[in-house]
Amino acid sequence: MNKVIIAFSVAFLIVGCAGQGQQVAEIEQREIFEQTPTEAERETAQAKANKQAQIAREQEELRRQLEEQQRRQDAVDQQASDFDEPVIRPLSDDSFGDTQAQDDPWLQLNEPGSLLAERSIYYDFDRYDIKEEYVPIIEAHADFLLTHPELKIKVEGNCDDRGSREYNLALGQRRAESVKRAMTLLGVEEDRIETVSFGAERPVAFGQDEASWAQNRRSDIVYVDQPG
Amino acid sequence: MQSSNLLKTWILVLMLLSGALPAQAQLTIDVIGGGASQIPITVLPFGNEQRYEQKVSEIVSADLRRSGLFRLGAVGSRRPFPTQVKDVDYEYWRSERAQNLVIGDVMPRAEGKVEVRFRMFDVASESQSLGFSFLVDSRQLRATAHKIADLIYEKLTGDIGVFSTKICYVVKRGETFELQIADADGYNPQVVHRYDEPIISPQWSPDGTRVAYVSFEQRKAIIYVLNVFDGSREILAAYAGSNSAPAWSPDGKRLAVTLTKDGVSQLYLINADGSGARRLTYSQSIDTEPNFSPDGRYLLFTSDRAGSPQIYRMRVDGSDDPRRMTFEGGYNVTPRYSADGESFVFIHRNQGRFNVAIQDIASRQVQILTSGRLDQSPTFAPNGKMILYASEIKGRGILAAVSSDGRVKQRITAQDGDIREPAWGPLLNNRRKESPE
Numbered sequence: 001m002n003k004v005i006i007a008f009s010v011a012f013l014i015v016g017c018a019g020q021g022q023q024v025a026e027i028e029q030r031e032i033f034e035q036t037p038t039e040a041e042r043e044t045a046q047a048k049a050n051k052q053a054q055i056a057r058e059q060e061e062l063r064r065q066l067e068e069q070q071r072r073q074d075a076v077d078q079q080a081s082d083f084d085e086p087v088i089r090p091l092s093d094d095s096f097g098d099t100q101a102q103d104d105p106w107l108q109l110n111e112p113g114s115l116l117a118e119r120s121i122y123y124d125f126d127r128y129d130i131k132e133e134y135v136p137i138i139e140a141h142a143d144f145l146l147t148h149p150e151l152k153i154k155v156e157g158n159c160d161d162r163g164s165r166e167y168n169l170a171l172g173q174r175r176a177e178s179v180k181r182a183m184t185l186l187g188v189e190e191d192r193i194e195t196v197s198f199g200a201e202r203p204v205a206f207g208q209d210e211a212s213w214a215q216n217r218r219s220d221i222v223y224v225d226q227p228g
Numbered sequence: 229m230q231s232s233n234l235l236k237t238w239i240l241v242l243m244l245l246s247g248a249l250p251a252q253a254q255l256t257i258d259v260i261g262g263g264a265s266q267i268p269i270t271v272l273p274f275g276n277e278q279r280y281e282q283k284v285s286e287i288v289s290a291d292l293r294r295s296g297l298f299r300l301g302a303v304g305s306r307r308p309f310p311t312q313v314k315d316v317d318y319e320y321w322r323s324e325r326a327q328n329l330v331i332g333d334v335m336p337r338a339e340g341k342v343e344v345r346f347r348m349f350d351v352a353s354e355s356q357s358l359g360f361s362f363l364v365d366s367r368q369l370r371a372t373a374h375k376i377a378d379l380i381y382e383k384l385t386g387d388i389g390v391f392s393t394k395i396c397y398v399v400k401r402g403e404t405f406e407l408q409i410a411d412a413d414g415y416n417p418q419v420v421h422r423y424d425e426p427i428i429s430p431q432w433s434p435d436g437t438r439v440a441y442v443s444f445e446q447r448k449a450i451i452y453v454l455n456v457f458d459g460s461r462e463i464l465a466a467y468a469g470s471n472s473a474p475a476w477s478p479d480g481k482r483l484a485v486t487l488t489k490d491g492v493s494q495l496y497l498i499n500a501d502g503s504g505a506r507r508l509t510y511s512q513s514i515d516t517e518p519n520f521s522p523d524g525r526y527l528l529f530t531s532d533r534a535g536s537p538q539i540y541r542m543r544v545d546g547s548d549d550p551r552r553m554t555f556e557g558g559y560n561v562t563p564r565y566s567a568d569g570e571s572f573v574f575i576h577r578n579q580g581r582f583n584v585a586i587q588d589i590a591s592r593q594v595q596i597l598t599s600g601r602l603d604q605s606p607t608f609a610p611n612g613k614m615i616l617y618a619s620e621i622k623g624r625g626i627l628a629a630v631s632s633d634g635r636v637k638q639r640i641t642a643q644d645g646d647i648r649e650p651a652w653g654p655l656l657n658n659r660r661k662e663s664p665e
Contacts, residue, residue, distance in 0.1 A: 047533050051512050126536065126559065162602060163582055164561035164575055165428050165649070166473045167530050167537055169442075169449060170486065170493035170514040173470050177492065195488075196448040197470050201426035208601075208623060 058129060062185050065135045105148045106226055115140035119221040121179055122214060125160070128174040130182055138179060141221055142186035152224045154194045155179045160213035161200040172197030175219045194224075256414065258639045267384050270301035270326040274346070275311035275333030280369055284334060284344060287373035291391040291413060292380065295614075296636030301326050313347065318354045326351050328384065332376075334369070342366045346376050348383065358383050370415065388611040394653035395616065396420075396430045396439055397627060401645040407441060409456060412609075412652070414640055421454060421461070429473060432653045433480050433500075439651070440464060440474035440483060451485060453500070464502045475518045475527075476500075477544075484508065484518035484527055484544075495529060497544070508546060517562050520544070521569050528553065528563035528572055539563045539574055554587065556594055562605060566632070567612040573597075573632075575604060584617050586632060597634045607652045614638075618648040 109116050121134040130138065145151060157172030176195035184190050205212035269292060274285045292298040303309070304324045310316045311333040321329055332346030341363055348358040358379060362372045371392065378389030390412060399406045405427040410417040421427065423445050430441040433453075440453045449470040454461045465471040469488030476483055480500060487496050487505070493516045495508040509515040513533035520527060524544065531540050531550070536558040542550040554560035559577030566572060569589075576585040576596060584598040584606045600619040607616045612632060619628040621639075625646030629638040641647070 047535065048512065050535070126532075163537075163559060163577070164517065164530065164604060166486070166517045167514070167561045169428075169470055169472050170488075170516040173488050173493055174514060177488075195469060197488075198426075198444065199428075199449075201428065201444060 157197040160216040169199030266299035282369040291377035398649040486516040573606040
């Protein structure tokens with residue numbers, strides 16, 4: 001029979017007893033898995049090989065697309081020079097044929113219906129490879145950056161809200177990086193492209209359906225210092 | 229901006245310490261299900277407790293009931309309730325089928341203090357099984373009641389009680405994100421940081437004095453460490469790209485984090501003051517969500533190196549190649565070691581749903597514990613018996629808890645706002661199982 005009453009005053013502050021360290025359970029960690037190192041190595045090597053093959057494929061695809069684009073452009077240029085059409089532009093009241101409007105990169109960027117006005121690349125769930133349909137957008141922005149060496153961009157990666165927030169943050173980073181890599185392959189200097197990820201934290205669509213999720217799985221190209 | 233923000237945090241914490249923060253929406257906890265065999269216990273009203281706002285016996289009863297492991301017995305028809313040893317009529321309580329009987333009283337003492345005394349009796353053997361006295365400030369009655377519940381829980385289940393611990397979580401109201409700390413029963417929620425950009429991944433330091441978390445307030449992910457005593461805040465990691473997924477080492481001296489400064493998300497080890505970042509993984513894939521084993525020698529983490537996100541384990545000293553731990557399904561993320569290091573919980577994609585699962589490390593046996601549509605961020609109670617996680621009802625974020633055997637389920641809701649990203653705090657002092665002698 002315990003008749004002993006242990007009296008002690010208890011100072012419950014918000015997070016008590018700061019001076020005392022956390023008890024660290026000494027637990028013997030056991031090696032359990034039968035998986036042999038060779039298996040693991042094989043798996044890792046295979047994964048690496050797959051990744052590298054994938055990167056190579058992506059690069060090849062981008063190069064092909066770029067060449068195709070160049071051929072098309074060359075053909076257009078050829079046609080234009082054949083006919084030597086007059087260039088007719090409206091003049092505003094206070095400027096006499098000033099070419100500023102055409103040279104203003106911000107106006108070009110926001111020209112409705114142009115590829116440059118498109119700033120988002122969309123992905124499948126848990127994927128960060130760039131689908132073929134978005135390659136022209138990336139090429140257009142890469143070209144634009146090459147002709148305007150003073151401009152810089154930020155690529156913001158986003159995910160739908162399913163799964164882990166932290167994994168999605170990493171996946172968003174990966175998506176942004178995939179855009180950056182495509183652009184650097186097209187010749188844009190690396191230090192002009194900053195990548196960030198918002199993971200699943202900045203959705204643009206809030207439904208719990210594939211249509212909403214698809215809109216949230218994207219990379220946005222944001223021009224730094226764009227006025228307005 | 230940085231300094232005004234710091235000032236805001238300061239003011240909040242000062243208010244917190246002085247107990248002057250305006251009342252926040254209380255969290256409500258509903259219990260669903262119960263343990264296999266519930267332990268019968270009868271907690272009688274404590275003598276004199278009605279004079280105080282916080283009714284000790286009611287808080288003790290609520291704690292025990294919420295654990296799902298106890299069956300609270302009727303308090304009988306005899307008045308007044310016994311508060312002294314000599315008043316306990318064992319024969320009567322046997323007739324009421326009481327097995328464990330708790331009595332107590334709350335007495336005013338000098339200098340505004342109160343003495344809380346309680347005893348627990350084993351009715352069958354007519355003996356006292358537990359007895360303690362606490363001399364406390366009257367504002368600490370709720371904390372004292374949690375302490376009593378811990379002692380009863382430990383005596384009757386053999387496990388450490390966690391009723392005195394704290395939880396940390398994020399509440400989203402409109403475009404505002406609040407980092408809050410509350411008692412484990414959801415009472416006393418306090419806002420410790422507030423900003424109109426997302427906050428994710430709060431993690432308690434092992435001594436409970438600091439919380440590391442990720443904030444997007446600089447329009448990118450940066451890791452901060454907040455001192456919950458004085459509200460001071462420091463940047464832990466703000467390298468180029470994302471800085472995220474902080475995980476404290478068991479000794480609190482270092483953190484494993486995910487950085488993208490060298491390209492893709494990789495694991496790094498960093499001192500608690502932000503110095504000495506050292507790269508831990510070298511893969512071409514996503515490596516993130518590190519979590520230390522209780523002995524500090526291993527890290528579990530999420531990686532998509534095999535094509536889909538899976539959980540891997542590596543030695544912190546990097547002496548071995550990471551080893552894959554999960555093989556069921558194509559999406560296994562957010563690993564968290566149990567307190568004994570013998571199992572881990574994680575999020576498993578299960579036929580389009582994302583659920584909390586637990587895997588035994590030795591046998592690789594996996595048990596899916598929850599059934600929500602989108603369960604996230606599991607965090608173990610420090611005794612390893614419950615897992616707190618983020619879930620949702622009708623598109624609104626809630627916290628829920630499930631026992632590690634899947635039997636007991638709790639649902640925790642805030643009166644307004646989305647509640648998410650829970651982190652269960654450590655045991656507050658270096659406690660072992662306590663006994664009266």
